[in-house]
Amino acid sequence: MASIMQKAFTVVQTLLCHAACASIVLYTLPDFGIRPMLQPSLSALTTIVEQIARTGDPRDVMGNIVQRLRELMQVDVCSLYLCTPDHQHLILAATEGLSANAVGKAKLKLDEGLVGHIAASLSTLNLGDAPTDDRFVFIPETHEMPYHRFLGVPLLHLRKLIGVLVIQGRERDPFPQEAEAFLITIASQLAGTLSQLQSQGGWYEKRSPRDGYRRFTGLKGAPGLGLGKLWLVRPHLSLDQIDAACSADHDAEKAAITAAIIAVTEELESGSGHLGQHLPGDLNALFSVYQMMLQSPELSQQILARIDAGDNAPWALKQTISAMAEQFRQADDPYLRARAEDICNIGQRVLNQLLSSERPSIEAPDEALILAGELISIADLAEFPLHQIHGIICTQGSVLSHTAILANALGIPAVMGVEQFTPEHHRGANVIADGHRGECVLNPPAPLLAEYRRMIDEEQRFMQELERLRDQPAVTTDGFLVNLLTNTGLLADATPGLQRGAEGVGLYRSEIPFMIHDSFPTEQEQFGLYHKVLKAYAPRPVNMRTLDIGGDKQLPYFDISESNPYLGWRGIRFTLDNAQLLISQIRAMLRADVDNGNLRLLVPMVSRVDEMQSFRRYVEKAVDALNRDGHPVRMPEIGMMIEVPSAMLLLPRLAPYVDFVSIGSNDLTQYLLAVDRNNPRVSNLFDHLHPAVLVALEQIHQQCEALHLPVSLCGEMASDPAAVLLLTAMGYSTLSLSAYNIPRIKLLLRSVSRESLQPLLEQTRQCNSETEIRALIAPLLETVGWSQDKRPGLLAKGAETAP
Template identity: 50%
Template sequence: MQHSLTTLTTLVQEISGAENAMSAMQVIVARLSHIMEVPVCSLYLKSPTRSKLILAATQGLAESSIGKIKLSIDEGLVGTIAATKHTLNLANAPAHEKYAFFPQAQETPYRQFMGVPLIHLRQLIGVLVVQGTAKKPFSQEAEAFLVTIASQLAGTLYNIQKSGEWITTRKPKRLFKRYSGIAGSAGIGIGELTPLHTHIDLKQAPEMQGAGISKERKQFDSALDSVRDDLDLGANRIEKELPEDILSLFGVYRMMLESPELLDSTRDLIAQGCSAQWAVRETALKLASSFEQADDPYLKARGEDVRNIAIKLMTQMARKEQTESPDKTTPVILAGELISIADLSAYPSDQIQGIVCRSGSALSHTSIVANALGIPAIMGVSDLDIKRYKGKQIVIDAGRGEIIIAPPEEMVAEYQRIKDTEQQFNQSLAGLKDLPAVTTDDFHVSLFTNTGLLADVSPGLRNGAEGIGLYRSEIPFMIHDNFPTEEEQYLVYKEVIDAYSPRPVSMRTLDIGGDKQLPYFDFKEENPYLGWRGIRFTLDNTTLQVTQLRAMVRAAHGRENLKILIPMVSRIDEVKTIKE
């Protein structure tokens, strides 16, 4: 909850910029509902001609009750606040002796109640109320904030209340809707919501019988070619805007697209009579689960890449790929179940003002690319109906992980101001990124980045990271269909070590076991979290251990920045064996 003077000032500015009295009051209740993180905020104003309190605006209660709920002074909880000019803060409002029930308000779920009087020049203007579902009073901090807000707004509301316009003016429609998600890439974006691939849902796709093995296999092979071409075309379009390591994601997608696990399993299901689309869907869900079983959130996020490839293949086979050419001037917020780097390459990067995904996490490739391009991104907005809001102006606030649909002009203007201020601040920091992180009393703080893909290297370097604190070496193993060779590992490790030289790079040897399984190496044990994993697994597979260590040492030849981290060590002899 925000308590700064800036919050109060911004709210007053929004009210003053409203078109009419009703809009101003709706801004108040909507903004306070958001700031205080409560489901209900209501404003009651005193009639200028009668001793009645009238519900003038609400966020959370039934809109039909606006103007209909009227209370005498000292009637109900609101009337009691007006009569005593004193705050009420209750854990269970219906249990209070002065509680009055209004069925049309639909407030049954809200027992938590707090109301404060609005007073200007000793005159009662009205009552401001917030309600919640918790079974406890609001905190003292929240009470102090609402009292402060009321004192600030009383003068502004005095003119509205005195005019009486709010009694006869038709109430406006609800101004906006909010949805919450996971911040993937920081920043604020304002643009037109543009859906991508919204007709494909892996989880709910219906099972379809094939039209014949030959026909379904041909359709699958054709889709493979189309997606492969799209990846190549996307890489060519965007190569000038992204560093080489980020562009390597196109290679990751292509590797997944051509992996034997995907190809063989899909063709086997087609041979069993399944449709090509269903075969891709089943195969992708199975492969993705091998990543998603991991406790490590970074590895878990790799399942999204498999799902993304499946969605692109199924989209090609459904022949519903977006046909209309995107307007190259309209600022857009791209939205979909998952969005890949190939999807982003279809638009100029300066046109994309934000990304919204119903699935995904802060460690997804979408987030990585968005960070590299400086595009705000919000992931995991599972309850957003993307097709419903197609073409609507939206604001995404990735700092809060929030999406605002059809915001009022005043809110858009405020977010634009915040965005401009943040850009100016970041530009002012750009000249400091290469300076050492030293406090004013000369204490040095080491700032390192964590990574596991070449694509992650660029953001850390760009923002002044002093090295890599943890490089997860499991990724090359998990995207192969067998143990990668020494040469394959060497090439990957060398790029990372060279990119950060002379900064230190801590590479963790293979941490497999327990929650981290390889699709081509199956093993089980009763208690994998304490047993055969990490160092014990690799020591029992000596060839694998030696191969990886050789690749790391070779990659660091001529450099002095490699550090090797050994996972899950439990005994001294394990360290001695590794050193030997």
């Protein structure tokens, strides 16, 4: 049995690996004894994965799955039942062998019938005469009475029931164990993909061809709600559509590509276009990143080399851009992976210039627009009047792309990575970009449209109310003051933070200059950027984290390969082993502080006492050396990040070498729970309200108080309203969060008293899970006007009564 299971698993794994191959590879299955076997080939099933990847209609995908499985396993019936989005019922989503009229109509409760029993028990059921079983429920429209043999397995993904996969036959004996093992293996491989279809609900919702109402799920790029007409951005030939071609006139091709690169450079240098005065000055740094990529010698040299080798300009451009983007996509760090999108955007703009001597002007209608496309670049946004852009929808991209960063800065709702959505098929349609939930709604029916309009109006009034709080303190009704700082990753983040009332920078990620260069940046290059950040916030404090790369944050020009990067060469370990880089960065930061006096150094991933001892010595030596060279630098405060549990346990021994502490809640949660938040198999277990995390945070705060060390917390936890209430009860008086969330968290804090939170904190100490803790806090959040989707209501009680 075990060997058969392993063989089945190996076969399917091989199938998945070869699904994209053009060559036909034939595999044979063991004889399951289902029928006299004809040595069926798995090559038919390989198309399942391909079909899932390229088919937009969920019903077509599911129909293809049951058809291929029925043929592969040589059975009379193969059926797929999926849970409804509310997990109350199972519906026959696709079948081969039962009546097609039953699809979408045959409906069972989760404990009803044989299929319901499988769903309720989460166990496999293999019967020889199903109709005689007491649990059998006959559904007339399925016409399944002739079938006696029954085998069903649950579809489970990340501990959640997705549906049930069933095969049936006319024989009156159970399916062999080998067939059962194989079907279990097939189900385990398909569950993840089917979970995406099941959660979206498109297979279940009754859609009228007339109105075309659909919902599509993506990633939360930038919060907010936007309603408008769908406007397709750059609906012309893409890089992916370029085919291989040769050229006989190399000089002409080289002149054309050079002219195209120059034209795009001039576009970027022309500034921010229609965004005009609405674009914060520092956001021009994002355009500078594009310019740096475009002017990279590697880009033009590789293109010209390919043309010299015989390629025409478009094909040479495509190959070069694809190779450069792939280098970024291979990086483990999400920031680096997101830069692949920028490379592709640059390549697309050059291609547009290359294929058209005159750039076609965009004459957008004078109405609210939702911009949609595969990857919408910063320069694309600059071509539209800001007041017309009510939302952004990208079928590709991530929450770390420059598009999402800019959308956050400008307050434009954005949904990234919307799969199975083809905007070119819906030009001019009414569409809603819901950045709160990470979804877009196509052609909403009148009642839903009216509700969204009400929510948009309410949110606009709410944001206007928040503007009055920008310069007000984040103080509870009983006088507990919380300092709200901002997290920044680019210079572009400076202006939004200040506009939303940030009292400083709690975490400045200094990796950006290293990521956008093709080599380690010089001390002078770093000095220029750091000086702008410190000057923008002076006299407010700026906590500059030293270089946090290594292992999971690889640079394209400094490869680090490790089997377990999260436990490897990263953070302070990397920089101490590369002291020249560390000293150069410290010197640049110290020099940038001369005219500002607001620098605070922050050391990442500390796990040992000798790490802080060594770091402090390097800073002291740099201060002495710079003063001798005529730079009047000062000794800044030095802080350490608590992300590794050992740092928490060594706090008393580390205290003599640090001036303050900053808790990195994302990494600390990850290490305490042994959960990789980027791993879809376990990411649902990542929750900073896990009881163990709260216990750790209380202990850290108590230790810091005893050691007289100021302590702050940064990360996603500082934007979670439930977590903020508990942190306030614990006594945390400094939080660092994204600029957009500062006004909302400020309003929340001004709506509660710390005294009233103390009993709540005591109750959470008795909870056994984050689910219990969130349920305990939910009623209080409701009373202060914070709705379940984490958007506060317009009128929060006590918001204007705080001192």
